[in-house]
Amino acid sequence: MDTLRGLAKLARIAREEQTPVFGVAEMVRLRIQSEGRPSVTLIPLGLFGGLSAAAASILLFMAVQFWQYINSPFMQLVAPLPEIRLW
Amino acid sequence: MENTDWLDVAASVKGDDEAYARLVRRYEKQITSLLWRFTRDPVQCEELVQQVFVEAFFSLKTYRGDAPLLHWLRRIATRTGYRFWREKAKEPQEMPLPDFEIIEQIEAAEDDRIDPSEAAAVLHTLLARLPAPDRLVLTLLYFERCGTHEIAERMGWSRAKVKTQALRARRKMKEIAEREHLLERLGWTL
Numbered sequence: 001m002d003t004l005r006g007l008a009k010l011a012r013i014a015r016e017e018q019t020p021v022f023g024v025a026e027m028v029r030l031r032i033q034s035e036g037r038p039s040v041t042l043i044p045l046g047l048f049g050g051l052s053a054a055a056a057s058i059l060l061f062m063a064v065q066f067w068q069y070i071n072s073p074f075m076q077l078v079a080p081l082p083e084i085r086l087w
Numbered sequence: 088m089e090n091t092d093w094l095d096v097a098a099s100v101k102g103d104d105e106a107y108a109r110l111v112r113r114y115e116k117q118i119t120s121l122l123w124r125f126t127r128d129p130v131q132c133e134e135l136v137q138q139v140f141v142e143a144f145f146s147l148k149t150y151r152g153d154a155p156l157l158h159w160l161r162r163i164a165t166r167t168g169y170r171f172w173r174e175k176a177k178e179p180q181e182m183p184l185p186d187f188e189i190i191e192q193i194e195a196a197e198d199d200r201i202d203p204s205e206a207a208a209v210l211h212t213l214l215a216r217l218p219a220p221d222r223l224v225l226t227l228l229y230f231e232r233c234g235t236h237e238i239a240e241r242m243g244w245s246r247a248k249v250k251t252q253a254l255r256a257r258r259k260m261k262e263i264a265e266r267e268h269l270l271e272r273l274g275w276t277l
Contacts, residue, residue, distance in 0.1 A: 003261045006270045007210070011229035014207035019120040022133040025111040028140040029104055035141060 092156045100147055107147075111140050114157055118164050124230045125168030127211055135171060139164045165227070165241045172219045201273075209269075216263050221256035224249060 092113075098106035115136065122135045143163050150159055210229065214222050223242070227233040235253065239246045264270070 003264050003270060004257060006273065006275050007213075007260060007264055008229070009275070010206050010210050010269075010273070013201050013203050014210050015230060015232075016203040017123075017207040018204070019116075019123040020129055020132070021116060022119060022129075022136060024115060024133060024137050024140065025108040027137050028111050028144070029108055031137060031141045032104075032107070032144050035145075 093152065096147060096150060096152070096156065099144065107144060110156070114160055115140075117157060118160055121161060121164050121231065122168055124211070124226050125171055127208065131171075135164075135167055139167050142167065162241045165223075169219065169223050169242070172222065176219055213260065213263055213267070213269070217256060217259055220252055221259060224252045225256045225260060228253060 092110065095106040095110045095113075099110065118139055119132065119136050122132050122139070125135065126132050139160065143160055146163070150156070207230075214225055214229075217225065224238060227238050227241070233241070235246055235249045238244070238253075239249045242249075244252075
């Protein structure tokens with residue numbers, strides 16, 4: 001007999017095997033209940049995101065304030081020049 | 088899809104535990120039977136069966152009902168089993184040769200008197216020597232009698248890939264079986 005045909009024959013016999021029965025319905029229900037709860041990892045993540053947003057808002061507010069404090073930001077760069085006596 | 092399945096799926100999506108428990112009880116036998124081809128350890132097999140139904144529950148909203156629910160569950164189960172093999176493959180292990188003593192027990196038996204369970208154990212041991220993709224294709228071909236089209240669909244592979252894989256896997260399996268003198272030991276040489 002050819003080896004591959006032998007293997008196919010072995011498989012044919014093997015397919016008649018009775019497989020075990022576990023009765024997993026209750027365990028599946030319990031696992032779904034435990035895994036289905038809102039993930040706790042999302043809470044610290046949201047908290048971190050919120051804090052970052054708050055810190056960014058404060059920085060933005062301060063930046064705007066500082067910007068406005070400077071009368072003319074670009075003029076500050078050339079302001080000393082008119083005072084220099086060129087001749 | 089059967090009407091009862093459809094009603095239970097719809098109820099499960101709405102959060103009816105009992106409806107999903109009914110689906111689990113309805114298809115547990117078929118899914119266990121499939122996953123038994125991936126591991127013959129009852130504890131591991133039960134864990135995989137649970138995993139499949141938990142995963143199926145959380146994906147239930149994506150089930151469109153184009154194919155029967157059992158096909159959809161079998162696809163999840165096949166991928167779960169395959170993932171299990173790949174994870175196991177990371178652990179250094181070698182299928183112990185003494186497992187082949189099972190063959191000696193059935194050596195003298197007539198074909199019809201070979202215990203299917205022992206035949207399955209022998210085949211499982213031989214298949215375990217192949218890399219995961221080869222093993223998967225042959226497991227589905229030999230045990231589940233799947234065609235290349237179905238294997239491709241279950242795994243999301245192309246049909247050409249499955250065909251090539253099957254050809255290669257058969258060649259390797261033949262070599263392994265011949266190295267182990269399988270047919271001589273089974274008394275099937277004539």
